[in-house]
Amino acid sequence: MRVLVIDDEEDVRYVVRMSLGRVGKMTVLEASSGAEGIARARSEKPDFILLDMMMPDMDGAATFLQLRANEETASIPVVFLTAKAMASEVQRLKDLGARAVVLKPFNPMTLAADLTAILEG
Amino acid sequence: MIAPSIPENEGERLAALHRYQILDTTPEEAFDELVQLASMMCGAPIALISLVDTSRQWFKARIGLDVQETPRSVSFCGHALHDSDVFVVHDALADPRFATNPLVVGEPKIRFYAGAPLTSPEGLKLGALCVIDRRPRLLDTRQRSALRALGRQVMVQLELRRQITERSKAERELDRFFDLSLDLLCISGTDGRFKRLNPAFTSVFGYTHDELTSRPFLELVHPDDVEKTARELQNLRLGRKTIRFENRYVCKDGTTKWIAWTASPVPEDGVIYAVARDITGAREVERLKRDFVATVSHELRTPLTSIRGSLGLLAAGLMGELTPEAREMVAVAERNSVRLMSLINDILDFEKLESGKVEMDLRPTPLLRILERSIETTNAFAVQEGVSIELHSSNTAVLADEARIVQVVVNLLSNAVKHSERGARIAIRSHAGPEWVEVKVEDRGSGISAEAQPLLFERFHQIDSGDSRTKPGTGLGLAICKAIVEQHGGSIGVESRLGEGSTFWLRIRSVDPALCAVSA
Numbered sequence: 001m002r003v004l005v006i007d008d009e010e011d012v013r014y015v016v017r018m019s020l021g022r023v024g025k026m027t028v029l030e031a032s033s034g035a036e037g038i039a040r041a042r043s044e045k046p047d048f049i050l051l052d053m054m055m056p057d058m059d060g061a062a063t064f065l066q067l068r069a070n071e072e073t074a075s076i077p078v079v080f081l082t083a084k085a086m087a088s089e090v091q092r093l094k095d096l097g098a099r100a101v102v103l104k105p106f107n108p109m110t111l112a113a114d115l116t117a118i119l120e121g
Numbered sequence: 122m123i124a125p126s127i128p129e130n131e132g133e134r135l136a137a138l139h140r141y142q143i144l145d146t147t148p149e150e151a152f153d154e155l156v157q158l159a160s161m162m163c164g165a166p167i168a169l170i171s172l173v174d175t176s177r178q179w180f181k182a183r184i185g186l187d188v189q190e191t192p193r194s195v196s197f198c199g200h201a202l203h204d205s206d207v208f209v210v211h212d213a214l215a216d217p218r219f220a221t222n223p224l225v226v227g228e229p230k231i232r233f234y235a236g237a238p239l240t241s242p243e244g245l246k247l248g249a250l251c252v253i254d255r256r257p258r259l260l261d262t263r264q265r266s267a268l269r270a271l272g273r274q275v276m277v278q279l280e281l282r283r284q285i286t287e288r289s290k291a292e293r294e295l296d297r298f299f300d301l302s303l304d305l306l307c308i309s310g311t312d313g314r315f316k317r318l319n320p321a322f323t324s325v326f327g328y329t330h331d332e333l334t335s336r337p338f339l340e341l342v343h344p345d346d347v348e349k350t351a352r353e354l355q356n357l358r359l360g361r362k363t364i365r366f367e368n369r370y371v372c373k374d375g376t377t378k379w380i381a382w383t384a385s386p387v388p389e390d391g392v393i394y395a396v397a398r399d400i401t402g403a404r405e406v407e408r409l410k411r412d413f414v415a416t417v418s419h420e421l422r423t424p425l426t427s428i429r430g431s432l433g434l435l436a437a438g439l440m441g442e443l444t445p446e447a448r449e450m451v452a453v454a455e456r457n458s459v460r461l462m463s464l465i466n467d468i469l470d471f472e473k474l475e476s477g478k479v480e481m482d483l484r485p486t487p488l489l490r491i492l493e494r495s496i497e498t499t500n501a502f503a504v505q506e507g508v509s510i511e512l513h514s515s516n517t518a519v520l521a522d523e524a525r526i527v528q529v530v531v532n533l534l535s536n537a538v539k540h541s542e543r544g545a546r547i548a549i550r551s552h553a554g555p556e557w558v559e560v561k562v563e564d565r566g567s568g569i570s571a572e573a574q575p576l577l578f579e580r581f582h583q584i585d586s587g588d589s590r591t592k593p594g595t596g597l598g599l600a601i602c603k604a605i606v607e608q609h610g611g612s613i614g615v616e617s618r619l620g621e622g623s624t625f626w627l628r629i630r631s632v633d634p635a636l637c638a639v640s641a
Contacts, residue, residue, distance in 0.1 A: 009423055015430030022439050054419070083422035105426035105462060108433040 001116070002027040004044065006037030006063065007052035007081065015108055016050065024112020034058030038066055041073045048119055050102070053082035053093070064096060077119055081106075122221040125199025130245065134202075137245045138172060141283050144179050151278045152182035155250065155271055160184050162267040163260065165252035167229065170275055171198040172239070172248035185253075186229060195224055201236035201249040207265050207272075208249070210234040212257035233258045235265070237272030242280065250275050305380070305397040311358045313337040316392065325380075325399050327373035343369035343377055357386040357393050367400065379404050411476055418469045425465070429458045467597040471580065474604035481522040481608050485636035488517050488558060492549055495530035502535060507543035510534065517553040518634040521609060526629065529602045529613075533562040533625045536598065540566030540623070557611075558631040565622040574615055578603040602627070 003026050005016045013030050020026045029044055031037035034055055041049060049067070053060035060080055067073045077099040082089065090101045100118040102111070128134055138144070152170055160168035167185035171178045178196040180189055193199050200218065201208035213219040213232050225231050233256065236249035250272040260268070299306055299319045308317040315322075315334045322333055326341065333341075342350045346368040353366050363384040369377050384395035432455040434440065436448070443451065473479050496510050503510055519526070530549070537547045541564050548563045569577065580600040599613075606613040609629045617623035 009427070011427035012423065012430075015427050015434070018434050018439065019430060023434070023437075054423075083419045083426070104422050105429045108430040109437050 001048075002029065002044070002046045003115075004029045004031060004037065004041055004046035004049045006031045006034065006049060006055075006060075008032055008055045009052070012052070012081075012104075016111070019106075019108035019111045020050075020115070023109060024116070026112060034060070034063035034066070037063055038070070038073070041067060041076060042070065045072070046076065048077040048079060048099070048115070050079050050081055050115070053080055053084065061093070061096060064098065068097060079115060079118060122195075123218040124194040125196060125202070128202055128246070134245045134247070135175060137241050137243065138174065138247045141247070141279050142286060143181060143279065143282065144172060144174060146181070148182060149282075151282075152275065153184075155275055155278070156182040156184045159250055159252050159268060159271050162271070163235065163252040163264045165233070165235075165254045167253035169198075169251050169253070170239070170248070171196070171236075171251060173198055173202055173246075178248065191224065195222055197224075197231070197234045197253075198236055198249040198251060201238055201251065202246045204236075204238060206238075207260070207268055208234075208236045208238070209260055209265075211259060215257070229253070230255050232256050235260045235268060237268045239272055239276050239279070241276065247279075305395075305399070307395050307397075309338065309393045309395060311354075311386065311388065311391045311393060313339055313354055325372070325378065326370060332373075341370050343371055345369070353382075357384055358388065360386055360388045362386070363395075377401075411472060414468060414472045418465045418472075421461075421465050425458060425462055429455070429462065432458060464597075467601060471597050471601050471604065474601060474608065479525075479608070481525060481605075483520050483522055483609065485518050485632040485634075486521045486523045486526075487634065487637050488519050488551055488553075488560070489514050491519070491521065491523060491526050492530060492551070492560070494523075494527050495534055496549070498527070498531045499534040499538065503538045503547070506538050506541070508538045508541045509546050510538075511546055511548045513548060514551040515553055516634065517551065517558055518632050518637050519558050520630040520632045522605075525605045526609070529605050529627060530560065530562070532598045532602050533627075536625070537562050537564035537566070537623075540564055542566070553631055556631060557628045559626055559628045561624050561626045563622065563624045568619040568621050569615065569617040569623055570619050574617060577615060578613065 001024075003020055005013055005020075005028060007013050007016070007030075010032070013032070017028045017030065021028045029040055029046055031040045035058060037049070037051070040046075051060050051063060055063070058066075060082070064078055064080075067076065067078065078097075080093045080098045080101045081104060082093070082101060083104040084090075090103075093101050102114070106114075156168040156170055160166070165185075167183075169183045169186060170181040172181060173193060173196065176193050177190045178193055178198050180186070183189075197208075197210065197219070210216055210219060211233060213222065213225040213234065219225050219231075219234075222231075231253050233254035234251060236251035238249050239247045241247055250268065252268065302319055302321055305321045305325060306319040307315055307322065309315050314337055318330060318333055322328075323330060326333065328341075339347055339350060339354075350368050353363055353368075357363060363382055366382045366384070367379060368382070369379055371377055378399055378401045380397050381400045382395055382397045384393050386393045432451055435443065436451045436455055492512055492514050496512060499510065534547065534549070541547060545565050548561075550561045550563070552559045552561075578599045580597055603613050606627050606629065611627060611629035613625070613627040615623055615625050
């Protein structure tokens, strides 16, 4: 399974890389901004994208809409990663078309399994 | 000549006189008319209202005499003070008390004097209403009673005058407060127009007094608040008080201000008395505070994600097997990052509840399901602490936001576990009444002192149980419980005695259990 992690926080990407790569045995691709993420999604065609909500310049929602607007990336499932735990915020992202929303902080030992379950479910 | 003696109650008498604040004031028609009447009725060329001061008699009204006052020592009225009825001197020259009096031997050459005492309501003699003639004579019965009656009228006027003076002084004082107040004070008609406004209105809204009173005040209300303001005005017309009503006004410079009102109507007079305050600044501060709390909390989550993630992976041995000491150290760090996380979650949760941003999804719910779910959530922790939980509940239903009430019960249960000894039992009981269901969580822990109990539900309050086993919490748990239960229209509390354990209770609305099936 190949996953693209789009998050501006290098440390968060590191933990996700360890969690999904080492624990979950996934191939982890990384991007530190929305723009870079869109470019990598087009070139690498990952199986799914883990997208951070709060990023400077282009936030998660804007990135998501561009991914959806582009034919090459429109069908890639996107799971949001957010620190905003409000129910209304989660609902907003789901309404936007997100496959699921994962709240920060996540459990690094179960993240891979949780995501697999979401994508298969 | 014999000078008038000083009455025994002179101090009191003078104090009473001075309370009328009449000495050395200008002539007043009401008193002038009374001396005219006295003069006419008694057929005397001179008539006076004489007030006997410390060392003088001063005339509030006079006819037939040019002087304003004379020394008390030569006054006839000084003598009249000692008489409870009309004091009469038929011929001063034939009276040893007055024969050599300068007012008798010289101007105005008094021969005849009759004075009715001016007696205050408390029985003190302030002076006399007197008639004077330059020839000896008598006073017939009719004249005597007329003088007496007119004397009483002088007192009535004095009393009235004092009341008016006091009233207007009180009014001036109130006016001063009215003008000084930074809060908005007004009297409005139930027709929706301001009748009287204090200057604060001008400074808050920027409109002149006339601009404010010349149109219905609804015209100044922010368009989005007109409807609710009109509704509130209708309530006031019906005689209902406004306790705290907030609406927005558009000021002359186009800015919007938030105003909080308290108003009390008098429908029979068609008026509303209102006090209001500009809360624009306070609301802004409140908003900034909320935004700040939310932002900081969100910002804290991101670094915590990395910390907890790293620690979790380390602890799981992903980076190689750890030595026992390293494992312990990682466990300490992980435990504390979990604590920090729950604190942030609680702050956010509490902030949302307090600002009313959380809508309760109230549905008829079986109480048993709520309690079982709560126990399920707490059980692992209870087992770890060697504490057992017993459930005694009847099959009843409550009107509740299930997840939120579970949150409350879980909180109470976790607290009970924290404060229980290993091997102890905790009981949950429910009592269903016709309108309310009460849920009790009982522990046999160390208990809470009576002084500490009222503070328990305050935010960031933690009791010092002196029990080293007690696990630290965030200090927000019970404040959150209270906010949730209150948003259900219910109540929450505690009964406890030191050394005898505690019983936390919550009361929420009961419903017919049959409704649960319908809504499920």
